[in-house]
Amino acid sequence: MNLPQIDTSLFKRLRIVLVETSRPGNIGAAARAMKTMGFSDLVLVKPRFDDAIKQEEAVAFASGAQDVMDAARIVDSFGEALEGCNFAAAVSARLREFSPPIVTPRNLAQQLAADPGLQAALVFGNERFGLPNEIVEKCNVLINIPANPEYSSLNLAQAVQVLTYECRMAAIDGVSRSTDIGFQGQAAAVAQIEGMYAHLEQALIAIDFLDADNPKKLMPRLKRLFSRTQLEVEEVNILRGIAKQILAGRK
Numbered sequence: 001m002n003l004p005q006i007d008t009s010l011f012k013r014l015r016i017v018l019v020e021t022s023r024p025g026n027i028g029a030a031a032r033a034m035k036t037m038g039f040s041d042l043v044l045v046k047p048r049f050d051d052a053i054k055q056e057e058a059v060a061f062a063s064g065a066q067d068v069m070d071a072a073r074i075v076d077s078f079g080e081a082l083e084g085c086n087f088a089a090a091v092s093a094r095l096r097e098f099s100p101p102i103v104t105p106r107n108l109a110q111q112l113a114a115d116p117g118l119q120a121a122l123v124f125g126n127e128r129f130g131l132p133n134e135i136v137e138k139c140n141v142l143i144n145i146p147a148n149p150e151y152s153s154l155n156l157a158q159a160v161q162v163l164t165y166e167c168r169m170a171a172i173d174g175v176s177r178s179t180d181i182g183f184q185g186q187a188a189a190v191a192q193i194e195g196m197y198a199h200l201e202q203a204l205i206a207i208d209f210l211d212a213d214n215p216k217k218l219m220p221r222l223k224r225l226f227s228r229t230q231l232e233v234e235e236v237n238i239l240r241g242i243a244k245q246i247l248a249g250r251k
């Protein structure tokens with residue numbers, strides 16, 4: 001039987017990056033979480049032990065996902081880990097005052113599945129310290145698993161499981177949806193949505209709705225509103241058209 005093979009499938013475009021992982025067992029468990037969901041590209045940035053993937057604890061937790069762990073690349077810097085990627089998501093238990101836009105795992109997964117041009121890295125932090133700000137600032141989005149506010153810090157490998165599960169669901173959904181009959185708008189890519197926000201912001205400043213010197217939380221709030229809607233390309237274009245018209249009218 002000849003099943004169509006989609007090269008652009010999210011399963012080939014998603015990388016898991018673990019930064020400064022302390023416990024070898026967590027690396028093994030993360031490899032297992034990835035393999036159960038169909039992902040295999042694992043990169044380790046400066047794990048605490050150079051031989052982490054050979055350690056007994058890692059091997060035990062990897063179980064049948066030894067191949068994913070053995071194929072993991074170990075690198076010295078975040079930059080190296082992102083080679084070949086054009087999109088990075090910082091996965092963090094902590095929300096920060098200055099961070100890229102916050103996106104839920106489900107919305108992220110849908111964006112990634114919908115845009116075959118994205119080569120994405122999901123970046124996870126150290127068990128105790130999480131991700132450093134310098135790394136979070138370099139990422140396109142911040143992903144927070146909306147857990148129990150009273151105890152919201154998941155085990156590292158379990159966080160990998162949640163993210164890869166959502167990515168699997170979105171990837172499978174994308175494939176089945178593409179065979180649906182009838183109208184199906186194309187989901188907008190993160191970069192398109194970002195461009196629209198910038199355009200909208202300019203327009204809101206032009207009509208004095210937004211004070212550039214004292215913007216308060218207007219843009220974060222609008223982003224939050226739109227992030228709930230799963231914007232499609234056509235809709236992003238309409239919003240940009242409105243912004244363009246406003247700006248033209250102000251000239």
Ligand code: SAH
Nearest residue numbers: 091092093124125130144145153154156159
């Ligand atoms: N005490 C650390 C938590 C580290 S848990 C901190 O404050 O950041 C190890 C890693 O698991 C985190 O860096 C993150 O990548 C992931 N993680 C754990 N809980 C998460 C959550 N609720 N949302 C998103 N990522 C989470």
